[in-house]
Amino acid sequence: MTVAVLSGKGGAGKTFAAVNLAAAAGKAVYIDCDVEEPNGRLFWQPRGVTERPVTTALPVFDPEKCVGCRSCVDFCRFNALVYVKKAPMVFPEVCHACGGCALVCPQGAVGEQHRKVGVVEEGNRDQIHVVTGVLRTGEVSAVPVIRAALSAGLSRGDLTIIDCPPGSGCPVMESVREADYCLLVTEPTAFGLHNMAMVHQLCRLLGKPCGLLINREEAPYAPLEDYCAREGLPILLRIPYRRQLAQWGAEGAVAVRRDEALKAEFTRLLREIGGTAV
């Protein structure tokens, strides 16, 4: 089973939920798709880490063969190509590496070069296989690194936990595509609810079953309770606002390893959504 953990709003507790869920399961593959700030590894501190580069293709033009027909410029829907002063120009950060320009060039003047956009790290801690996507600082698109992290980690084990990026755009869609279940995480605040509702819509659109974890709850937040009742979103777990949890988080400790009651709660959640704990 593959569970995606997402929240819309950043800082709601995705990594907290994903790490503790995997730790409660005992044996799991944990994939960090929050490639702009992959924090899961801080908790796991995986051993025997190997690193593989992630590259993306970029067109290169052979000036000898190019006749300036602009087929490539006209084809590119992202407008990553321009043709000025009798030479094609490519804008790497706009290019989506679709390869279309090479396909449409009647002169065979478009080749490919590969550009490193990040790395995928793999390591182990206890029975957790930790896969971490790391986007190179300054890169615009996280998608190639997310794809590489997923292809490294998916179908490696019975239970896979995907720690998704914040937001509800392309990187999130890419991260949840292969998930069997979406665990939404929110804080009981207007901001948390607003952004959680956005990803909830997205997951429903993609036909994924969803459940909610409410993090740092001091008291039930009526608009959130109303939303869940109205939209039929099951509330699977409520984590109270506790100083101790923040402290363990700051230490890089995995909370369920220090709190048996919390571990039992995560184990129950996992069972409820159809996953199994070792």
Next chain:
Amino acid sequence: MIVAIPVDEDQKSLCPSFGRAPWMMFSDTETGAQKILENPAAQAQGGAGLKAAQFVADQDAAALITVRCGENAAKVLKAAGIAIYQSGAPEAAENLAALRDGRLSEMTRFHPGFVGGQP
């Protein structure tokens, strides 16, 4: 010299966006001839600035007067040898007069653009 100016729906006042301006005005400073063409980049999914810059270059413009311009578009315009001037007034006509009188200065600050703006 042909001068390009991104203009709004009224086809008179400058559009603050270069890439997504609905119209592009091209004025020939020697003959006084003027044409207003639809900006093919206005509805682009992405890379509107790049496409608009390509369009301006294809119309053989030698100068562009604009409220603002992104870094990518500026690269294309520079490669095409097109001078980029900072607009000094809301109306296209006033800016053309100002350019003629040497009262416009070349743009030195370009915004990072909005490509990939959606997280």
